[in-house]
Amino acid sequence: MRLSQTPAVDLKTAKIAAVVNAASGRCSRGAGEALSAEMARQGLAPAHLWCGLGADLERALDKVLEESPDVLIVLGGDGTIRSVAQRCDTAGPLLLPLPGGTMNILPRALYGTRTWRRALHDVLAAPEVRPVNGAQAGGHRFFAAAIFGGPSLLQEAREAVRYGEFALAAQKGIAALRSAFDRELICVWDGKDGAKGEAVAVLCPIASRRLSPSEPRLEAAVVHPEGPVDALRLVLSAAFRDWRADPDVRCAKAERIEVLGGGPFPGLLDGERFTFEGPLQVELVPEAFLALTPGSGAERKLS
Structure with a gap:
């Protein structure tokens, strides 16, 4: 059954699998049972449902994908969802990534x-298939947003502010500010123009306010605050509005982005932390996978 070619998806006849990481930030051992019960209320029963810890995820995912499901539901944090999404493509399965972590970027x-x-x-009420353009950095894929450089650590402070955890936000913000100005990065887009800054953000079309969802380009944003006070202002205001509108941010659109740094630098790919060495190539991955989304016109951008 080639579900991706039909505008209306009949999930009643689809082979559905589900993967739950019980160790994710906002999940527990009971998350698998809760997901199964919620699906049952919608008249669906997964052909395969795995619920376990992140250390066993890859082996469990191998087994799930061997069964060639039409739809794969994943409930977990950013690392779990990114790992599952990069195992999918336009041949399937259709992916339904549910928020079970802290930041829940995708x-x-x-x-x-x-x-x-x-x-x-x-989604189950009015499923719609949506191709998702992603990107690749250092051999790792991401599908919404990446941040490179010391200020990437401020993302955790931003999310703490969102959830009203202001003491935690202050703690994480101070720690991030200590490393935010360790080194400067250089960002070059499409081998031409470039800019310097303490952080480089790369947004995929699905997360960008300046790109259409199907546009085959990425958005690069170079952050260059004048000092710790400006950096803290940037991250705190970003919890409630589009931080790319800040005067300390320079934006561009490109198919290929290069990040240069004098040594290793931290980064977040869809909320999962990595360490990279420059020069780092960030490239568009057209139609990386097919997602199931609600058929309504509800807002799907990063808030």
């Missing part, structure tokens, strides 16, 4: 601020 890009139960309900 689910928020697809489903806005919906809880995992609301996202599942809305």
